[in-house]
Amino acid sequence: MNHLPLSKKEIKEMLKTIGVESVEDLFKSIPEKIKLKHELKIPGPLSEPELINYFENLASKNKSTEFLSFLGAGAYPHLIPYIVDYLSQRGEFLTPYTPYQPELSQGTLQITFEFQTLICQLTGMDVSNASLYDGSTAMVEAALMAWRIKNKPKILLSRTIHPEYREVAKTYFKNLNIELIEINYNQNGETDLNELKEKIDDKVAGIIIQSPNFFGIIEKIENISEIAHSFGAIMIVTIPEFLSLAILKPPGDCGVDIVAGEGQSFGLPLSFGGPYLGILACKSEFVRQMPGRIVGETQDMEGERGYVLTLSTREQHIRRERATSNICTNQAWCAIRATIYLSVMGKKGLREVAWQNIQKANYAKKELSKIDGINIKFNNYFFNEFVVEFEKDPEWINEELKKNGIIGGLCLKRYYPELENCMLLCITEIHKKNDIDKLAENLKNILVN
Amino acid sequence: MIKKEPLIFELSSEDKRAFQLPHLDVPAEKDILDKSIMREEIKGFPQLSENEIIRHFTRLSQMNYCVDIGLYPLGSCTMKYSPKINEKIALIPDFLNSHPYFPEELIQGNLEILKITEELLCEITGMDAFTLFPSAGAHGELTGMMIIRAYHDSKEERRKKVLIPDSAHGTNPASAHFSGYEIEEIPSNERGTVDVKKLKERINEDVAALMITNPNTLGVFEDEISEISEVLHSKGALLYMDGANLNALMGITRPREMGVDVIHLNLHKTFSTPHGGGGPGSGPVGVRDKLIDFLPIPRIEKKEGKYFLDYNRPKSIGRIRAFYGNFLVVIKALAYILSMGPEGLKRVSQIAVLNSNYIRKSLEKFYYLPYKSPTLHECVFSDKWQNEFGIKTLDIAKRLMDYGFHPPTIYFPLIVSGALMIEPTETESKQELDEFIQAMRKIAQEAKENPELLKSAPHKTPVRRLDEVRAARNLILKWSK
Incomplete structure (x- = not known):
């Protein structure tokens, strides 16, 4: 209770000013029959180090930062100054x-x-x-x-x-x-x-x-x-x-x-x-x-x-x-x-970020289109995401990628049954050329097998 | 104190920059996009150096009053201190960098946080299930009313009306309206609570629900809540509770014990997550058993020791926003609950009520108190006595700024003319409360002796009293050269 700043003496003084004996007296307007008879069954209080430990433990169950991800679909990884x-x-x-x-x-x-x-x-x-x-x-x-x-x-x-x-x-x-x-x-x-x-x-x-x-x-x-x-x-x-x-x-x-x-x-x-x-x-x-x-x-x-x-x-x-x-x-x-x-990126910087997204996504598209078993689904202008179609089940492909530390794209089957072999990939300025090459390399290996 | 700061656009000049991107490491190609779908440069967009940006926003920050500076007694907003450690916890990279479509085995920690928070909110309120997805209180209200509608629809009952007390927050009627309901107002009685006699006259099989705030916006506990619940249930209607004022009740009574069927909470009020200048908030919705099937998708479930997102809920109202709500806000609220523990939360409510009553008692000889009923976490005065000297609530509020305090909520609830709605919360020291009380007393005296001082207030703020009428008449909603 590090942020309850009243001392016992002050509470007494305040009760006296109000004209009641105890804090409980202030709740007399709540009918007895609906008052809670037990203490809330919740854990705590946790001290600051215990609290940090508690959440670090939960965070470690995510294991997500260890992976290279190509997910976008409405939630985009970008640099944050x-x-x-x-x-x-x-x-x-x-x-x-x-x-x-x-x-x-x-x-x-x-x-x-x-x-x-x-x-x-x-x-x-x-x-x-x-x-x-x-x-x-x-x-x-x-x-x-x-x-x-x-x-x-x-x-x-x-x-x-x-x-x-x-x-x-x-x-x-x-x-x-x-x-x-x-x-x-x-x-x-x-x-x-x-x-x-x-x-x-x-x-x-x-x-x-x-x-x-x-x-x-x-x-x-x-x-x-x-x-x-x-x-x-x-x-x-x-x-x-x-x-x-x-x-x-x-x-x-x-x-x-x-x-x-x-x-x-x-x-x-x-x-x-x-x-x-x-x-x-x-x-x-x-x-x-x-x-x-x-x-x-x-x-x-x-x-x-x-x-x-x-x-x-x-x-x-x-x-x-x-x-x-x-x-x-x-x-x-x-x-x-x-x-x-937007102020930090500014007029030129924001355009450069966007341009890098287009360039890198375009590079990824080109590299992936060279691989047997991958087809670029739609031939059209795109920004930082594109759809690829596999000859194999994309969910299986994602499982294989995960074994090598890669989270692939979003499988579209759930949202578009007719696109059952399709995956939506997102490339932004945070992806290095090496990351894209690693994705291409892994897909090549997976699709050969 | 900083009084003036140009707009960022006025500070800008060509060729300055504040951020260097890493070099493009893939072969650059020209003509990837057709010129016809591209734009020219963004006209007017700012260009500044990093240190100029730091100064601009730091200066602007100094023109803000905030809880970290002092008492912020906005009634029904519960402007309590936001513990700093909770901010640090929400910055843990495994939370921040977690994509909403990551495979389930890589978001087990996130799902566990959501599940634990749902369970703790169930215990605090006595509800049987919660959804944490609504983004703010009003979003929670809308979700709750949609659940009520889906429930009645499932019984093939086409109920058309929602009853709302005249003291309710404006969001209540608006949320019910956007769920497709007609609104009928229920008057308050002379004690400031719902007039149960009138309720009994108005209730019939056409009523879907009553939306009640308890304690209500006067800070008064609706002591006939059990009877209200029975009256509604006897006609098949449901009781919705706006939980904006839960800060008065934790560990003392629960919506379940009151006979509530659906409630929304505000994590940014009761559970200390920072208000952020007006969001992000979070407005979880809790329901009793019979309504669980209608909660929005997805639900967080556990099977064979693993959490998963369950979309197979045919009776659900559907999705109420993309992804899973304001997750980082939920983390902060959970950290708050755990750091307080059961005794701490009860103490929070006790002290919140003590502080409010201390202010009420200390000011009741100076300001008119329209309702004499006992109050809990907030109290509502009016400008009736000051009107005599030509002083209105707005003048009192503006003068309070000169004493270094944020004013209370003003002109609300609507059932009090010239309302001053004060909610100090539990995180104020006696010294701070006493200084506020002294300021309010001095202002009452100034109203008598020097009303012009109030009418021309504030005097010490970065800007003087602003002309809101002018803003609405002559709309300037963006900068232009």
Whole structure:
């Protein structure tokens, strides 16, 4: 109880001030019959060294750092400059809450304003919010925006969207009578425009496309935007690998109305899937339908520039059930990390990181395509992930790789039964040429046997 | 104190850099991508050196108030101290570098952490099962309401309404709405608790659930909770508890004993994980037996000594976000629970309630207390007595900053006009509490003698009172040259 700072004497004095005999007297409003009769059956208290030991023991059961991994699929290993950790660990960033009182929160507010600006610069959108939980829930919130803006019952979404994102959408929309219609992909691994044209009608509120898509392929956003707009639908792009925007044409230049994405690549470790960073940006005409916190610039009573939470009449604490979303707490600290990361990488550095991803993934693709028994599944432009098809069972191949300290890619069979021999591989700037060569070498040996 | 800092974009100039990438060690190729799908440089993106970046963010950090600096008595937010060792534990590389799709045998430690935390939260609340995946309290509410809906649906009952007391957090009605429900408000009685008579009038087979916060947002324990639970259950409806205020109850009573069917907790409140300026949080949801089948996928199970992720749950509401929630936040909460132990957690609740009552008693002659019922971990005053001098809650809050404190939650709960909702938590010293009390008393006096001082507050902060109306009217949501 190292952080309970009252002495026995002080407790006595305080009880006297209140006018009760004991601390127990303060709980008289709780009926006796529901009071707990036993002590909680939980372990502890553990001292600091015991606590560290306890968790180090659990961590050692993971054994994951010993392996070379080629997993991506919505969670990407990237370099994190040390100063991202150094700065973000400051108590001034970790231990305030939502900046309800702007005069005492200018740090968080200005950084969030900078974050919103960086996201707008990357996406080419007019407005960004202060963050949402993660990429999957951001995509759902974007779809809900389209649903409210258009007041129409259907949402089209491509099957090349991350399968877990699509599952989350199903969970959310089930109770809201929103019809989700999936659009299949073609032999190039991109959304099938013919099927899209067949399925779209004037009941569609929005179309959601992922790019780079789940197979790593860069979708033809401009064409799809045109189709969406010709039917009066909102065009939404979801981007789990936001780093790609350092190289790829920004959605704002491709006719996109709303961008939802995952900012984990910007300074957040893999962390077994969370906390990550939901990103949501849109055209300015839709700002009043946006969920979540938004920071705006204003002035104080002396005319000095300052920042506040704004447009709060959209939010649950004012509008209650008529709010644009139920969200309250978001991922502010993760957005701070992303802002620091993007500042460190800067204009040139971020592009170099993205470029190394493309170069290394391309090198890996070339090396793997030389191996008998491996086929590059889709011939198309990709960012840092691509799909390979094996002549043998990819799960067996992964087991064999693991024996040599390698975690291969994600087997796609579970999500796409028709891709039963396929695996999604991810190469980023953290992979050295040697790592890629080691993967190729091992696959060669495995496939020969 | 730092008063001003330019935006990072205004500090930037061409050709500066703060990070050197390792040399590209594969043969570089041109024209990998078609020009038509590529962009030009990112216009306006910052370019600074490392030391400039350190200064920029350090200066900005100094414009933030935080728990590490002092009392942060936001009601219903439980701004307690976040133990530092828990941060270090969450940085262990085997947790940080763990990919969500690693093979199960390489994430046994992670799965064990999730399972142990679920079990400990079950013991603390008396619930039969927990999911740790909701990312924040409101996400937990949404998950909980979806579970309730799936439960009624499974019985082919199409219940349309959710009852919510008028003192509830705004997230409650919003979460119920996004689960497809209509909202009906239940008024509070003169004691500040749910009016059970009115509840009995409103309850029928169309009601899916009541969402209750206990202790409620006035800090008052809903002492008729058992009867409320019986009334609901007699019509087949469920009792949902918003666990935002669990910090008052640990080791003293449990939602199970109260007859609660579904609860969400906030690990960033009760279980000390840092609030991070507004997230990441974590909003685990606990349920009783009959609702376990509806919990989101995946579930963490154990077979032959090995943990695994179970997706074969046909009745589940489905997935509520990608992967497995805010895992690092869960680690910190588990570390907190283990470091406190059973006695420690009970002590936490006792001292949290003691501190709040000490503040209440010390201020009740200076500020109007609209509800006289006994309170637990928080108390709610109003600006009624200060209104006489033209002073509003906002003025009191802003003046408090000049005394070096973060203001309480203001203008909430909505049933109190001009509310000042104070939750000190257990991690404050008597000295800190006394200084806060002194400041509040002085402000009450200033309101009488020098109201202008309050109306023009704050005076000592990096910026003076900010014009929120202007921000909303003239939207500037990003920097431009």
